[in-house]
Amino acid sequence: MPRVKLQRFTDNATRPDIIEPGKPEYQQLGGRWRTDFFREPHPLTLEVGCGKGEYTVGLAQRHPGRNFLGLDIKGERIWRGSSRAAEIGLTNVGFVRMRAEDLAAQFGPGELSEIWITFPDPRPRDRDIKRRLTSPRFLGLYEQLLIPGGLLHLKTDNEDLFEYTLEILAARLGTTIERVTRDLYAETASEFIEAQAIQTNFEGKYRSVGVPIKYVQFRLT
Numbered sequence: 001m002p003r004v005k006l007q008r009f010t011d012n013a014t015r016p017d018i019i020e021p022g023k024p025e026y027q028q029l030g031g032r033w034r035t036d037f038f039r040e041p042h043p044l045t046l047e048v049g050c051g052k053g054e055y056t057v058g059l060a061q062r063h064p065g066r067n068f069l070g071l072d073i074k075g076e077r078i079w080r081g082s083s084r085a086a087e088i089g090l091t092n093v094g095f096v097r098m099r100a101e102d103l104a105a106q107f108g109p110g111e112l113s114e115i116w117i118t119f120p121d122p123r124p125r126d127r128d129i130k131r132r133l134t135s136p137r138f139l140g141l142y143e144q145l146l147i148p149g150g151l152l153h154l155k156t157d158n159e160d161l162f163e164y165t166l167e168i169l170a171a172r173l174g175t176t177i178e179r180v181t182r183d184l185y186a187e188t189a190s191e192f193i194e195a196q197a198i199q200t201n202f203e204g205k206y207r208s209v210g211v212p213i214k215y216v217q218f219r220l221t
């Protein structure tokens with residue numbers, strides 16, 4: 001393993017804002033994130049597949065009265081988010097290294113107020129449909145962990161994944177789509193300002209080459 005990557009993994013092991021397998025807290029925080037991990041028991045927002053954590057950190061900066069957690073399987077990426085949060089001095093943000101598939105083991109029912117899914121891997125092959133982070137399997141998991149009526153947001157560059165997601169939401173009983181756009185940055189309505197306010201690493205790359213960003217905000221009631 002390259003030395004820099006190894007050093008980052010070593011850093012992660014000692015950083016209190018990073019929870020990962022091997023740390024005792026990894027087994028203990030389910031149902032108690034807000035009270036036992038964060039300084040204040042504010043409502044908790046989770047970003048699934050946070051990569052380098054720009055979005056989680058950006059949200060935490062914008063909303064000091066809320067708590068934010070970025071989840072990703074890649075330790076080196078969350079190291080960056082954690083480093084940035086420390087530079088800014090944020091105390092309402094943390095990171096968890098885990099697979100989204102294991103969410104139900106790490107969070108209690110109704111523990112989350114909001115979920116952001118930002119530029120998920122599109123998984124275009126039919127045999128990978130179940131691995132899409134907006135497949136019925138994942139929506140079921142999110143519903144368990146959200147407060148009743150909790151908000152979900154998807155941002156993506158990928159047309160196929162976006163249309164797939166809208167079809168799944170339309171077919172799902174009790175789902176309410178609050179906002180939807182196939183070109184987020186062409187929107188001038190104030191209801192899109194929050195989703196336009198922060199960009200992820202991938203979002204910046206796609207925008208710089210003119211790819212329209214798709215966005216949907218919904219509730220699984």
Ligand SMILES: C[S@@+](CC[C@H](N)C(=O)[O-])C[C@H]1O[C@@H](n2cnc3c(N)ncnc32)[C@H](O)[C@@H]1O
Binds near residue numbers: 121
């Ligand atoms: C295309 S990147 C997007 C990263 C970031 N959200 C952004 O927009 O810059 C997808 C991220 O999701 C993570 N990821 C993919 N599948 C995952 C899973 N099943 N559980 C947790 N993280 C996952 C990857 O490690 C990667 O960092």
